[in-house]
Amino acid sequence: MSILKIAKIGHPILLKKADKISKFSNDLLKKNIYDMSETMIDYGGIGLAAPQVHQSKRIIIFRNPDIETKEKIHITAILNPSFQPLSNEKEDDWEGCLSIPGMQGLVRRYSKIKYEGFDIDGNQIQKKAEGLHARVIQHEIDHLDGVLYTERLADKKAFGFEKEIIEYWKNENQSAK
Numbered sequence: 001m002s003i004l005k006i007a008k009i010g011h012p013i014l015l016k017k018a019d020k021i022s023k024f025s026n027d028l029l030k031k032n033i034y035d036m037s038e039t040m041i042d043y044g045g046i047g048l049a050a051p052q053v054h055q056s057k058r059i060i061i062f063r064n065p066d067i068e069t070k071e072k073i074h075i076t077a078i079l080n081p082s083f084q085p086l087s088n089e090k091e092d093d094w095e096g097c098l099s100i101p102g103m104q105g106l107v108r109r110y111s112k113i114k115y116e117g118f119d120i121d122g123n124q125i126q127k128k129a130e131g132l133h134a135r136v137i138q139h140e141i142d143h144l145d146g147v148l149y150t151e152r153l154a155d156k157k158a159f160g161f162e163k164e165i166i167e168y169w170k171n172e173n174q175s176a177k
């Protein structure tokens with residue numbers, strides 16, 4: 001296994017629509033997904049899309065905060081993923097991205113979604129998600145269409161370096177409540 005190089009904002013691969021996977025269950029695909037998993041863990045991410053490791057393919061991986069425990073990391077890989085909102089309800093929350101290191105932005109996403117795609121062997125996956133889990137999936141699927149979270153800010157001004165966001169936005173909001 002190996003840790004892959006992450007494409008950073010400004011790299012054109014992050015703006016491209018990625019190609020569909022047509023061959024499942026092969027060794028190269030498995031190696032790609034293992035390497036992506038190792039890379040995500042090494043960088044401390046909770047989701048990663050193949051274009052972020054310079055592969056223009058419709059593969060995402062993510063950790064599921066709903067079922068993870070402190071002892072056990074749970075990573076799901078989905079190929080050719082898609083999602084549909086289950087209602088019009090949206091919520092705003094802070095996001096980061098391994099391709100935009102050190103920064104955070106307030107992003108508006110659907111609260112509840114159903115998503116589908118295929119696992120590594122080509123079996124169909126169909127699930128529902130909400131909250132952070134739904135957010136991660138929407139963020140990663142966006143990467144496959146060349147969309148970064150900076151295009152979806154709930155407020156154009158709600159974007160900046162982590163330290164400043166924590167100091168001037170998150171603390172501010174907490175004291176206002």
Ligand code: NI
Pocket residue numbers: 096097098099139143
């Ligand atoms: Ni990202």
